[in-house]
Amino acid sequence: MLAGLIFATEDADDRAGVLAATLPFGGLTLIEFQARLLASAGASQIILVVARMTPELLGAISRIGRRGVAVDAVRTAIEAVEKLHPLARVLVVADGVVTTGDVVQSLAAAGQDTLLVTDQDDRHYERVGANAAWAGLALLDGNRIAEVAAMPRDYDFQSTLLRAAAQAGADQVRLDSHMAPGHGIERNAQALARRGNGTVAALVARPLRWADRFLFSPLVRLALPPLMTRAVPTMAALALALALAIAAVATIALGHPAIGMAVACVALLGGKIGASLAWVRDEGPLVRFTDYAVPAMAALAVSVVGYAADRPAGLILAVVLLIAAALLERAAPAEHQRRLWASPVAYPLVMLPLLIAGQPLVALASAGLYAAVTLAAAIEAFREKP
Structure with missing residues (x-):
């Protein structure tokens, strides 16, 4: 089965005390948009890694649950392992990722551990090599989460998971140039508002007839x-x-x-x-x-x-x-x-x-x-x- 792991721990760049994941994005919150992409890719379970619970986040979790997927909020890798199905393949979404359904679905179809990487120079991207930075999406075996859970709890969950996957030899797939304009990591409220409406409109299904x-x-x-x-x-x-x-x-x-x-x-x-x-x-x-x-x-x-x-x-x-x-x-x-x-x-x-x-x-x-x-x-x- 496919599960989603969404990180929602960072504050917005321009709104103190507000989680970036709960910023408005095309009539939704950013985390709801991310959950929709995961559900469309086949995820039947979504784990949210949160630093704290806020009213906006509670409302978003409730709305995500109405879409028919199981939703759990955790704070640590240990709690995530307890919630995940033991045979699940995990689609990881970094904090603040904005992307398209095509990118997520192509990654979900990968046959083994895969990191989506880019050569863009952005302060939000974590480096995974001299010429590559993590683009905020990964498909990993559930064992990678268990490996992080066995490490000291004061390690940053997202960064440690990335390092564990890279050291385990995960494939690095470079973000296609034609998909790059619709992909990024953004935690600025105004920038998300500008990008959100068109991106969400693109999710509307294309009928056949x-x-x-x-x-x-x-x-x-x-x-x-x-x-x-x-x-x-x-x-x-x-x-x-x-x-x-x-x-x-x-x-x-x-x-x-x-x-x-x-x-x-x-x-x-x-x-x-x-x-x-x-x-x-x-x-x-x-x-x-x-x-x-x-x-x-x-x-x-x-x-x-x-x-x-x-x-x-x-x-x-x-x-x-x-x-x-x-x-x-x-x-x-x-x-x-x-x-x-x-x-x-x-x-x-x-x-x-x-x-x-x-x-x-x-x-x-x-x-x-x-x-x-x-x-x-x-x-x-x-x-x-x-």
């Missing part, structure tokens, strides 16, 4: 940093999305389906932004709400287009589309999805050009056919890979 991946996801990543910088509440983004959805429905009902569907697409984008803000901030109930709210907004817009078109043909086409779309979401687990498959946000996009051309029935039929073809592909994929 085309409409989410190539249209909505890039716009969400673009919008998140300024929203997090201004501390815009998640509820504000969701309220705006719902207001736009209501405006879209009213516009379609008043006989302007193309304009209404365009507004609906903007509402869906707002819903996606709200969902991402909720995910970043660990607002579980709001995440679950958006899981239903975004498809519901798309379904409502489609339904009103069908009602406002020639009846009963428009209503029939709308109902067929909604049934096929609902069945598709039930039959399309993430591991079976394909890039060109339909999704709830794709139907308004497919319909919009035909609505602009004044063909609501053709728009409904095209979206319904798209949903039906994707549903058939999903069923076949499920049959091939049960």
